[in-house]
Amino acid sequence: MSRRLCAIMFTDIQGYTRLMQESEKSAVAVRHKHRSIFDPLTKQFGGEIIQYYGDGTLSIFDSTVKAVECAQALQTEFLKEPAIPVRIGIHTGDIIITEDDIIGDSVNLASRIESLGVPGSVLVSGKVADEIRSQEHLPLQKIGSFHFKNDSLKRQVFALDLPGFSKPDIGVIQGKLEDSEKKKTLLSPFWKTLIYGGIAGLVIFLLWNVYQASFSATVGKQLAVLPFTNLANDPAQSYLVDGIHEAIISELLQAGIDVKPKTTMTSYRNTGKSPGKIAQELNVNVLVEGSVLRQDDAIQITISLLDGLGDKYLWSDTYDSEMTDLMVLYRDVTRSIAGEIQVALAPQVEARLSTVTKLNPEAYDLYLRGREQFNLGTAENLQRAVTYYEESMAIDPEFDPIYTALIETYLLMGFGGIDPYEAHTNFRISMEKAMSHNPDLKADHHLQAMIKIFSDWDWTGAEKD
Known part of the structure; x- marks a missing residue:
C-alpha cells in the first residue's frame, strides 16, 4: 500500500x-x-x-x-x-x-x-x-x-x-x-418506502431471471410453489416458514426444474383464488402447496402437488426433520417432486442432492431472519439483513449460501439510496471472501452473472452465465 x-x-x-x-x-x-x-x-x-x-x-x-x-x-x-x-x-x-x-x-x-x-x-x-x-x-x-x-x-x-x-x-x-x-423533502416516508421497494423488486427480479436462465433447458412441467402455511399460526415464525419456502424453490431451480421465483408467488398468499385460476394466471400446469410446523428444533413439512388444470391433488407427503438436517429435507423434497412430475435429473444434480450437509441451527436461524429482511427490501431492512448475515457467518463460516446472500444484499444496497461506492466495496470484499472460502463458487453461474451485471456491466457475459 x-x-x-x-x-x-x-x-x-x-x-x-x-x-x-x-x-x-x-x-x-x-x-x-x-x-x-x-x-x-x-x-x-x-x-x-x-x-x-x-x-x-x-x-x-x-x-x-x-x-x-x-x-x-x-x-x-x-x-x-x-x-x-x-x-x-x-x-x-x-x-x-x-x-x-x-x-x-x-x-x-x-x-x-x-x-x-x-x-x-x-x-x-x-x-x-x-x-x-x-x-x-x-x-x-x-x-x-x-x-x-x-x-x-x-x-x-x-x-x-x-x-x-x-x-x-x-x-x-x-x-x-x-x-x-x-x-x-417532497418525498413522504410512504413514497420513500415505495421507491426503495420498487428498486428492491427490480434487482431481485433481475437476479432471479438471470438465475432461471441458467436452467431453462428443462422441458415439460412448469411449477409454481404457493406460499407455505404457518400451521403454528404464530407470526413470530413467519420468517422460518418463508425461508423454507424460498429454500425449496431455490433447490428446485438448481435441480433444473422450471419453477416460478418466490417474488412472483408472494402476492398469492391468502389470495382466495382457486388453484386452477392461479395456474392459469401463472401459465403453469402444476402447483406445489406446503405447510410448516415447528416445535423447538423439530420441523414438520407437508408438501402436496396439484394439477393446475383439473384442481385435483396428484401427490402428498410429510417430512420430519431436526433443524440441523433441513438441507437434507429440502433435497429429499426436490428429488420427490422431480420424480412425481417425471423430470430426469442430471447426474451432477443427483450427486449434489445426495450430499449430506449439516446445518448449525443458530447460524441458520440468523440466516433465515436475514433473508426475511432482505426480501422486505428497504434501506433499513437491508442493513438489518447484513447484521444477521454477519452474525450467522461468525457462528458457521462454512455455510456457503451466506456468502452469496451478502453479495446480493450489498448489490441491492448500491441501488437503493445507500452509498453505492461503499456498497460496491463491501460487495467486492464479500465476493473475495466467498471465492477464498469456496473456489467452486467461481463456477456458480448465478453469482458470476450478478458480478458481471452489477459490477462490470458485462451484459453479454452475464447472459452466457
Missing part, C-alpha cells in the same frame, strides 16, 4: 435502474455512450480510472484543476441529446492505494459530495473550491454547508456554475447526510 495526494472524482448515472426496467436495449446504449465519452476524456485530462461500479465510476487526478476541467468536459458531452443523466462529485485529499482500489476519508467524502448532486451537476468540496478559485473559466456557486454521515465536520459544497449545468435545490436536496442535518 502507498499514499498519494490527488483529486478524487465520482460519477453515477441517475435513473439507470429504472431505464433497465423500461428497456434493456436503451440501458446498454446509454452505458456504451457513457463509456465512449468517459474513458477518452478522463485520459485526455490526465485522469486514472480506478473502477466502474454498478452505474458509477471512480477516478483520480494529480491536478485538481484538471479534474474539474475534465468534469466540465464530461458533463458538456453527457448533456448533448440524447442526454445521459450523470451527476459528478469531486474532492481532493490524501488517499491510500491498495492493489486494486483506493480507500480513505477523502474517498468517502468525495462519494458523499456526489450523492448531493442532480443530473447535469458538478459538485465540489470547499477544498477544491479554494484550489480553483483563480480559474475564471471554472465559476462556482456555493450550495451550502452540510454534515455528512460519519464525518465530524460540516463541509462546504459548491456547484460548477456554467450555462446548461444543473444545481441541486437546497430545499429538497437529497444525499448521504446525518439525519439531524437532512432537509425537508
Whole structure:
C-alpha cells in the first residue's frame, strides 16, 4: 500500500435502474455512450480510472484543476441529446492505494459530495473550491454547508456554475447526510418506502431471471410453489416458514426444474383464488402447496402437488426433520417432486442432492431472519439483513449460501439510496471472501452473472452465465 495526494472524482448515472426496467436495449446504449465519452476524456485530462461500479465510476487526478476541467468536459458531452443523466462529485485529499482500489476519508467524502448532486451537476468540496478559485473559466456557486454521515465536520459544497449545468435545490436536496442535518423533502416516508421497494423488486427480479436462465433447458412441467402455511399460526415464525419456502424453490431451480421465483408467488398468499385460476394466471400446469410446523428444533413439512388444470391433488407427503438436517429435507423434497412430475435429473444434480450437509441451527436461524429482511427490501431492512448475515457467518463460516446472500444484499444496497461506492466495496470484499472460502463458487453461474451485471456491466457475459 502507498499514499498519494490527488483529486478524487465520482460519477453515477441517475435513473439507470429504472431505464433497465423500461428497456434493456436503451440501458446498454446509454452505458456504451457513457463509456465512449468517459474513458477518452478522463485520459485526455490526465485522469486514472480506478473502477466502474454498478452505474458509477471512480477516478483520480494529480491536478485538481484538471479534474474539474475534465468534469466540465464530461458533463458538456453527457448533456448533448440524447442526454445521459450523470451527476459528478469531486474532492481532493490524501488517499491510500491498495492493489486494486483506493480507500480513505477523502474517498468517502468525495462519494458523499456526489450523492448531493442532480443530473447535469458538478459538485465540489470547499477544498477544491479554494484550489480553483483563480480559474475564471471554472465559476462556482456555493450550495451550502452540510454534515455528512460519519464525518465530524460540516463541509462546504459548491456547484460548477456554467450555462446548461444543473444545481441541486437546497430545499429538497437529497444525499448521504446525518439525519439531524437532512432537509425537508417532497418525498413522504410512504413514497420513500415505495421507491426503495420498487428498486428492491427490480434487482431481485433481475437476479432471479438471470438465475432461471441458467436452467431453462428443462422441458415439460412448469411449477409454481404457493406460499407455505404457518400451521403454528404464530407470526413470530413467519420468517422460518418463508425461508423454507424460498429454500425449496431455490433447490428446485438448481435441480433444473422450471419453477416460478418466490417474488412472483408472494402476492398469492391468502389470495382466495382457486388453484386452477392461479395456474392459469401463472401459465403453469402444476402447483406445489406446503405447510410448516415447528416445535423447538423439530420441523414438520407437508408438501402436496396439484394439477393446475383439473384442481385435483396428484401427490402428498410429510417430512420430519431436526433443524440441523433441513438441507437434507429440502433435497429429499426436490428429488420427490422431480420424480412425481417425471423430470430426469442430471447426474451432477443427483450427486449434489445426495450430499449430506449439516446445518448449525443458530447460524441458520440468523440466516433465515436475514433473508426475511432482505426480501422486505428497504434501506433499513437491508442493513438489518447484513447484521444477521454477519452474525450467522461468525457462528458457521462454512455455510456457503451466506456468502452469496451478502453479495446480493450489498448489490441491492448500491441501488437503493445507500452509498453505492461503499456498497460496491463491501460487495467486492464479500465476493473475495466467498471465492477464498469456496473456489467452486467461481463456477456458480448465478453469482458470476450478478458480478458481471452489477459490477462490470458485462451484459453479454452475464447472459452466457
